[in-house]
Amino acid sequence: MKKNKYLDQLGRKAKVASESIAKLTEEKKNKILNDYIQEIKKNKKKILNANALDIKRAKIKKIKENIIERSVLTNDRIELIIKSIKEVIKLKDPTKRIISSWKRPNGLMIQKITMPIGVIGVIYEARPNVTADISILCFKSGNCVILRGGTEAFYSNTILSNLFRNVLKKNKINPNCVQLINKTSRDHVDYLLSNMQSYIDVIVPRGGKSLVKKVLDLSKIPVIGHLEGLCHTYVDSDAPIEMSKKIILNAKLRRTSICGATETLLIHKKVLRTHLIPILNLLSKNQCKIIGDRLVKKYFTNTILATEQDWRTEYLDSIISVKVVNSIEDAISHIKKYGTNHTEAIITQNLKNAQKFLEEVNSSIVMHNTSTQFADGYEFGFGAEVGISTNKLHPRGPVGLEQLTTYKYIVKGNGQIRA
Amino acid sequence: MKKNKYLDQLGRKAKVASESIAKLTEEKKNKILNDYIQEIKKNKKKILNANALDIKRAKIKKIKENIIERSVLTNDRIELIIKSIKEVIKLKDPTKRIISSWKRPNGLMIQKITMPIGVIGVIYEARPNVTADISILCFKSGNCVILRGGTEAFYSNTILSNLFRNVLKKNKINPNCVQLINKTSRDHVDYLLSNMQSYIDVIVPRGGKSLVKKVLDLSKIPVIGHLEGLCHTYVDSDAPIEMSKKIILNAKLRRTSICGATETLLIHKKVLRTHLIPILNLLSKNQCKIIGDRLVKKYFTNTILATEQDWRTEYLDSIISVKVVNSIEDAISHIKKYGTNHTEAIITQNLKNAQKFLEEVNSSIVMHNTSTQFADGYEFGFGAEVGISTNKLHPRGPVGLEQLTTYKYIVKGNGQIRA
Numbered sequence: 001m002k003k004n005k006y007l008d009q010l011g012r013k014a015k016v017a018s019e020s021i022a023k024l025t026e027e028k029k030n031k032i033l034n035d036y037i038q039e040i041k042k043n044k045k046k047i048l049n050a051n052a053l054d055i056k057r058a059k060i061k062k063i064k065e066n067i068i069e070r071s072v073l074t075n076d077r078i079e080l081i082i083k084s085i086k087e088v089i090k091l092k093d094p095t096k097r098i099i100s101s102w103k104r105p106n107g108l109m110i111q112k113i114t115m116p117i118g119v120i121g122v123i124y125e126a127r128p129n130v131t132a133d134i135s136i137l138c139f140k141s142g143n144c145v146i147l148r149g150g151t152e153a154f155y156s157n158t159i160l161s162n163l164f165r166n167v168l169k170k171n172k173i174n175p176n177c178v179q180l181i182n183k184t185s186r187d188h189v190d191y192l193l194s195n196m197q198s199y200i201d202v203i204v205p206r207g208g209k210s211l212v213k214k215v216l217d218l219s220k221i222p223v224i225g226h227l228e229g230l231c232h233t234y235v236d237s238d239a240p241i242e243m244s245k246k247i248i249l250n251a252k253l254r255r256t257s258i259c260g261a262t263e264t265l266l267i268h269k270k271v272l273r274t275h276l277i278p279i280l281n282l283l284s285k286n287q288c289k290i291i292g293d294r295l296v297k298k299y300f301t302n303t304i305l306a307t308e309q310d311w312r313t314e315y316l317d318s319i320i321s322v323k324v325v326n327s328i329e330d331a332i333s334h335i336k337k338y339g340t341n342h343t344e345a346i347i348t349q350n351l352k353n354a355q356k357f358l359e360e361v362n363s364s365i366v367m368h369n370t371s372t373q374f375a376d377g378y379e380f381g382f383g384a385e386v387g388i389s390t391n392k393l394h395p396r397g398p399v400g401l402e403q404l405t406t407y408k409y410i411v412k413g414n415g416q417i418r419a
Numbered sequence: 420m421k422k423n424k425y426l427d428q429l430g431r432k433a434k435v436a437s438e439s440i441a442k443l444t445e446e447k448k449n450k451i452l453n454d455y456i457q458e459i460k461k462n463k464k465k466i467l468n469a470n471a472l473d474i475k476r477a478k479i480k481k482i483k484e485n486i487i488e489r490s491v492l493t494n495d496r497i498e499l500i501i502k503s504i505k506e507v508i509k510l511k512d513p514t515k516r517i518i519s520s521w522k523r524p525n526g527l528m529i530q531k532i533t534m535p536i537g538v539i540g541v542i543y544e545a546r547p548n549v550t551a552d553i554s555i556l557c558f559k560s561g562n563c564v565i566l567r568g569g570t571e572a573f574y575s576n577t578i579l580s581n582l583f584r585n586v587l588k589k590n591k592i593n594p595n596c597v598q599l600i601n602k603t604s605r606d607h608v609d610y611l612l613s614n615m616q617s618y619i620d621v622i623v624p625r626g627g628k629s630l631v632k633k634v635l636d637l638s639k640i641p642v643i644g645h646l647e648g649l650c651h652t653y654v655d656s657d658a659p660i661e662m663s664k665k666i667i668l669n670a671k672l673r674r675t676s677i678c679g680a681t682e683t684l685l686i687h688k689k690v691l692r693t694h695l696i697p698i699l700n701l702l703s704k705n706q707c708k709i710i711g712d713r714l715v716k717k718y719f720t721n722t723i724l725a726t727e728q729d730w731r732t733e734y735l736d737s738i739i740s741v742k743v744v745n746s747i748e749d750a751i752s753h754i755k756k757y758g759t760n761h762t763e764a765i766i767t768q769n770l771k772n773a774q775k776f777l778e779e780v781n782s783s784i785v786m787h788n789t790s791t792q793f794a795d796g797y798e799f800g801f802g803a804e805v806g807i808s809t810n811k812l813h814p815r816g817p818v819g820l821e822q823l824t825t826y827k828y829i830v831k832g833n834g835q836i837r838a
Binding site: 019022023102104108110115117118202222224243246247249250254354359360363364366367368369371374376381391392393394396397398406407408410411412413414415417 | 438441442521523527529531534536537620621641643662665666668669670673755773777778779781782783784785786787788789790792793795798799800810811812813814815816817825826827828829830831832833834835836837
């Protein structure tokens, strides 16, 4: 691939900036975040104008209505950005913390302490609030960020990142802690993923499956994220009926487009008569399409017969696939075969079964008697999140402030040499 | 790439075995490790015979003498394998531990608990003891392992892994917890790295730079390891002379072939007269070749003038590159420019400088007043190690038993739904 001088320079600048950002105190970082709030308030008009330009351009380009809708900034949405910044200010600085420390028999003192990862590249689609959210999370955790937003929000992203850079400059901090790639060609993404491993430590993709798949396929840089959230809820033979109805309605339909939405309902054959029909009636009444196996169709006629492909499909829509299982073991096997290691839940009053499920299902998040839609950094108490990771290596699950750090070992001696 | 049925089947078998191994109790795992010791003792003769065959074949193939030497098994070396197993038995099971737990305002209980990573692929050269070491570490941490050893130790690796498999079978455990690839073609390595991401969770390369580079270039599976250990020791202006001599002699020459050996000595200009000459004299007397900058050559005539390439070279030999720096800042800059994020040390009595160095150098391991050769899992108290990782993401530094685990979040509710 041909050298891309613009991106290489961006990378070098980020590396340099990452030296200075790591040294900032928590107080200084919070002051800058507070200044960012003021800067956003002062420039609200300009932000809305830039966004209007994006929307105008998107309409001319006949971008899909739902994508345009997500890109729109309003006074309320700007208030939400400010609220996020306030939340992140409240979170403790996750760096320079001692994770553990011990003394060796030879007197060496070893400490394991947290530090920023370094430079984080984020590739995302639409929603301009992501520009602010990710920038503040990376900044508070001492990381530099290189942003590549969607073309639909180009002007909005530009002003939101420039306002942050202004604040940094005014505080005499290297503004390259936050850089937005100001070219919209796709070649830039390819170059970023395959040629910038000496500048960027981690890539975070935020967007649809095709974006994430591209990033996973091309990236020579470690990726934090997940390809799919094909989440399961299993209604056990000892599931209380009212709780099951309430949880499944929420798990499936609270928001259908998020990765923590339940896509497949597994139900124990013993509760077919008592539980299946009321649950499916409730979903159906709420405009949810039911796709099920033969047994489901037998009990609930308004069912579309499922194909093998349905068990592998993340609908992200008001559609649910439903399968009857003979045992908890069958439910677990189904999850292991078709799941994506994101989030799975069991509903049961049988604590032994709950324990079995929580132990044997090794998804990033496993739940008992609650909704898979709680798979979220904010709901976990992480304040905010960059995304959810299904990686086996760290970080796993919701990626908040703490998960944007790594660690090093500090060894203190008084002349010890190795025998 | 053409489907490799043999490897795909190996992968499937490992996946299946990983379900059962994760459920074993600590007691059962320790019993099996003890049985492995007995099995090795009982079959010592067979192991030595298999090894003799390897050595004979290697000599016919005219393999380099130092590689043959490393592959040789003796009674003493078998005793060391047994000692390693005993060490690992003593280590606590790193899985099923609660890392943290908390309660959310809505009553949800969240636990973050450790679990095995799953299936670990290890590609290594020579030394048959690695077969046993890695197998026992993976087993105790609940992971299945797929081993690909060097051809020089093929028969030794085969018997050592088969003995472990026998023990597993006798204990009614799936023997595919440990599998050795019994084909020696290089195509198998390529296939493993680029086509088996659905079976293998992590690849650990153990061997020379060319092996690691190949793995890093080809692997679509996350890699735990390091390419180079270009370690620095910095002698500060306040370094005590006797301690400096003792530490540098050890850091450079105790063993020159390990990744934690110091390759570059940085020395503050203020102690040129007092420290440089005695240190270099001592190294020289111990057959270490000195490569240095102009100033070093001026003070120590027996110096080969360094080229830019020397600062980038991991000699792994009795050679040291020496550079005079004007300040601690210069030393840190040099390390950031040429270092490989492995291990760096400062020698000084000035605690402020020590603190600055330990804070600003972000290598996996940073040290004060001790030898970089302590960069080792055993020396850290981890019992044994699979290797050293310079990854920014987990695991970082020495990779022992604990580092072979990942985690999941368990969420317990009583019907909570998300607002």
